[in-house]
Amino acid sequence: FKTLAGTALEPVLMISQWPNQAADSFSDFFTTRKTLRDEIERLNRQILTMRTSSQKMAALLQENNRLRQLLGSSERVQEAVLITEIIGVDPNPNHARITVDKGTSDNVAIGQAVIDDRGLVGKVVASTLGTSTILLITDQTQAVPVRSLRSGPQLIVEGGGGFANLVGRHVPGTADLRVGDTLVTSGLGQVFPNGYPVAVVSQFEQSQGNSFATIQAKPLAHLSARSHVLILFSTEEMPENYLNGAAINGQ
Secondary structure, rough: OOHHHEEEEHHHHHHHHHHHHHHHHHHHHHHHHHHHHHHHHHHHHHHHHHHHHHHHHHHHHHHHHHHHHHHHHHOOOOEEEEEEEEEEOOOOOOOOOOEEEHHHHHHHOOOEEEEOOOOEEEEEEEEOOOOEEEEEEOOOOOOOEEEEEEOOOOOEEEEEOOOEEEEEEEEOOOOOOOOOOOOEEEEEEHHHOOOEEEEEEEEEEOOOOOOEEEEEOOOOOOOOOEEEEEEOOOOOOOOOOHHHHHHHHHO
């Protein structure tokens, strides 16, 4: 009878336990969903962090390649060089100037030429203890004496404003100049050292009946997409410890 009574009561006991079991199940369900949400958020944060790190690594690799190119360029030039970082760009659209992180404390002086791994960038026009201002070759107040590397004619190219254009005016119409010619510094006026690449002729314009022509040229240096540049020093300008030490590489 006890066994039968116990057996008969089992469904009652099970039914009485359903609310508790159901509550436990719902609790486990919501706990599991919260855990999953937390895990998803954690993974999303981790993915975002990894993507950010990946982007930063890609940027560092690009920067490393640019510095390698600059170092390669410094080995090809005869003058001593100092690698500087660009820390500012003049926001005035009528000016083409940049600021670098080296100044008079690093023996930088007004008038020094500045290059990158592809060609002439400009010259130093102002210098403080820790910074210098560089007037780019495309500034409208800048003029660079150049010659054609192929044929030799000499001319003056002036800044066309912005970062992308140079103009040569009053060029003799008989000058042996062609689209695609490379223009290099001529050294006239002793403003810029002789032989540095400046630009490539992109247009040669001469109106009928005019004995003079106008040329358009594209700078070879990366004027608008550059993080570091080289300041040139002659042997007389560069201190002995720069020539023999790590400072020549901006270290």
